[in-house]
Amino acid sequence: MRRRTIVSFHAHPDDEALLTGGTLARAAAAGHRVVLVVATDGEAGLASDAQLTTDLGELRRRELDRAAAALGCARVVRLGLPDSGWRDSTRADGAGFSRIDPVEAAAGLVDVLREEEADVLTTYDPAGGYGHPDHVQVHLVGAVAAARARTPVVLEATLPREPLHRLVRVAARIPGLLDAVDPTTFAAAFTPRSRITHRIDVRGHLAAKRAALGAHASQASSDVGPRTVALLLRLPEPAFALVAGREWFLDRRRPGLRTDDLFDGL
Template identity: 40%
Template sequence: MRPDLRDGLPPGRPLRLVAVHAHPDDETLATGLALAHHVEAGDDVHVVTCTLGEEGEVITPSLAALEGDGPALAEHRRGELDRAMGRLGVTHHLLGGTRPRWRDSGMAGSSAAAHPRAFAGADVGEAARALADLLQPLRADVVLTYDPWGGYGHPDHVQTHRVTARAVELLGEEVTGAAPALYVALVPASWAQEDRRWLRAHVPGGVRSPAGGTARVPDPDDPFPPGVVADDLVTHAVVDEGALPRQRAALAEHPTQVTLHEGWYTLSNDVAARLPGREGYAVWPASREALIRAQGEPPA
């Protein structure tokens, strides 16, 4: 069993934990189990969101007109995010204040990447300074974010990793003893394979999505995203099926992005993914060299 996120931290007081994410819903999809687990343990849990997801796809037919309307979709997703944070029981912050300094950059190659406020194009030092200033008064013990490849390569996820890693460095440079432990979210390959077997056994055929597509279970030989790594590269884990109801309740507040089923969900691509009650992490930057040897250089 891998150690949990309290590893090496002082016992006897609530843990202070902060997760940093790119868009609304990422917090619950990527780290929601850890957030729910630590809320239920009585810890002080926060989420920082870097953009309002202006470029997201909308899978709810009644809200389809929001897709492509950046300001309107941002406000709608802000509401979804606020409700999801209430379900998780965490304190929420937007990077840059009530009106985020940066916006969703869209997928790689999209026209949104050229927007002057696109987060993927932000100066890393400037964004890290803003994040460090937000983190410092929270006195976090632990910070969670994406791996260097952004889980599946979204430019804003990659940028969030860069910005968060630099912000934690700044805290260590400027305030002695103030740097929190930084963990990046990863999936052990054996878990990913188990999840695909579970999906094949539990996802019925012909399940339709709100937008009219059909849920698809990944084939056994489909490639995994770069966030799936060899088991020995995952140094820590949160395993708590009891926290799943809280994670599910938060996901249910993101209907423009997520369709929930019993034990699994789909996004706009209709590919079924499991909610397994466990999440893997690696301490950063100690794991950097091993991860890069295994997965190759992350995006520049």
């Protein structure tokens, strides 16, 4: 087996565990080199007052190191770009990663891709999953960087839209569960199942994924409503395996592909 290098690009600490944690752990366990690149420190994110015993950005940097270790990442690169925030945490100065020209913002990622001679880059789908502006920017910046570095495979982390819509509709009927979420915002979220090219089985690596999620304790708490990390960590193992046992990607250069192999085509 040839050793490959995967660079996984994310907007904030904890994003890597949510959509790609199992895939990264699986690749690392198979002997491949996994490099984690995070655009921001998540300093404008949400966290409960009880968690804020220190600067949130510094806290989340430490959490990211623990999560990366749990997943088997060989290297962590922080680009140090400003977190845009979202909704209740939007930056007052209007600055942020999402406001930077994608060509300018791509410079640091291009350097990593070239240094690592990356075989695969993971980003997000064009919707940025559920629409966070920094996640949309990851898609744009990743596309620019991959083109400049001539990275052969770009995989957009996503979820199948249809079952997510059904889940959100059901959850919206439970008082207090999704009070801060408008279910209609998910109408264009993520990717139709028919377009997804990679369905990665990560059931053998759920312990690593759960440990990575657990490392992001600040993102399991909030004073404004439930958090995805907290909801996932509360699931018993059978339910967690059902929800988190597969991860999904789109390779838009190979429509119609259906594979469980992250390195298919290399």
